[in-house]
Amino acid sequence: MGRSGNLPYLIRNKWLYIFLIPGILYLLVFKYLPMAGLVIAFKDLSLTKGIVDSEWVGWYHFETLFQSSNFYRILKNSLLLSFYQIVWGFPAPIILALTLNEIRHMFFKRITQTILYLPHFISWVVLAGIVMSFLSPSTGIVNHVLNTMGFESVPFLLKPEYFRTIIVSAEIWKEVGWGTIIYFAAMSGIDPTLYESATIDGAGRMRKMWHITLPGISATIVILLLLKLGNILENGFEQIYLLYNPMTYATGDVFETYTYRIGLQQGRISYGTAVGMFKALVGFTLIIMANSVSRKLSGKSIW
Template identity: 65%
Template sequence: MGISLEHEQPTVVTTMQRRNESRRHFAKHKWLYIFLIPGCAYLLIFKYIPIFGIVIAFQDFSLVKGIWHSEWVGLENFQYLFQSKDFYVVLRNTLILSSYQLICGFPAPIILAIMLNEVRHMAFKRVSQTILYLPHFISWVVLAGMIINFLSPSTGAVNHIITAFGYKPIPFLLEPQYFRSIIVSADVWKGIGWGTIIYLAAMTGIDTSLYEAAKMDGASRIKQIVHITLPGLLPTIVILLVLQLGHILDNGFEQVFLLYNPSTYEVADVLETYTYRIGLIDGRLSFSAAVGLFKAAVGFVLVLGANRIAKLFGQNIW
């Protein structure tokens, strides 16, 4: 009995010490925990609780009957999804547009951040950053209106330039071959400035003594960027790349919906617009939920795969 108590006493003391340390830590940082409450409440209310709604993907959901009384159909919605010819056209458009956005949009803020970091005239640097950040705060509704006005065959500035050189005006938004380029260009222009904030912030964590040592060794600015700046940015690049791969099937509903039209459906119709038409316009909520669940599953697998690959290079997130 005595031996048992001797063994139990340190455990009790250790537990009490941990509790006291936790209380002191909470009391010291209580305002930080209080500031976390709105964010946690947002995630709980708008992200985790609605997860229960995915059950309608396995039902013939009826607004009148509700979730509890709608007929259970199992995988019937998914079978119809994978047997539909429209789905594969939409999936192809989604993957092509996402690939363009990834190839063109992901490196753009990295390159711009490096260029801004090399600017030594501080006034010019601040003005440039402000101008580049502004498009991020323009809504897609306003931006779509700007694009329509700029590319209009009759009044658009772009077509005025084209006709000035003796060519016929081009109806850009009615021609399928131009749609993807327009969407990707607008997306890069809108987001490039905001993306540079993250990379410029990451650059502040790079030890400046490394640049000084490189200068003493005679390294050029290009070599400093290649051997110091880019390796310093690598953890941030990997994190953002993994997160973006999780949204590979998300092209953004607003920009596509506001700019596409029946003449460009063959290249412009993506999963977001397809789900909108099927779910809200046609009223097939169960089928649209199945499409959403498919997107979430693909994104989850891609995030795990990208993190596994990053782990091979020692840059994994978890």
């Protein structure tokens, strides 16, 4: 015992560091090494000349982006979708976790958790097909109910005003159960004697939830909210690409889909890189600001 205590920390915990190797390699290969390609945003990339020999154009692609008529539409769509996801999607797993935590019948609780986790493992391709089937004007169950009530069928997926609601609702349904796992882990770290003391003092379930459980997971809530704010321009590509169409570009076109169309389909790789770089810089700035504000107001922060 004494000898192991004198060994260097790295050697004594070598297996922990060995288990970190795959994650570190993933970050290096897929996150940090590609950053060298950001220089493409300042060049007029020619696939025949390569990155090094392509013409240097400086801030031209960023100026083109800010002067584009599509920029403010895409920025507005991205911010609104993220805002709706934060307002409706962020509290959903918290409320669900608090609710499930109050269930005392363990068998029912586990079955419920399993059912709620399942949508997370459904790919967006399959889920998009399910959404299309539900909302189909001719065979969808939603329009069938509307027809039964005397209303005409509505082509929901062709209506720009419904697109954001469809996307946010689908994302909540898919991820709300999985999102509770982190909050359950945070709840497991709350001292049980606090609940026992509250019971002796006559506190009911709601008071325990409000004064013990919520404060106990508040640090986790703040950290996840900060990370969410840092990704405020990240709306996801798959779900939007699979469900949107030219009819819903007005409310559904975001930076991910715009970059895909411009960069890959139209071959404007340098311009697409500039769009992605702008989005990353905005996210980085927001997470720094949100972290600073949180640390000053609540004393909780990521670093």
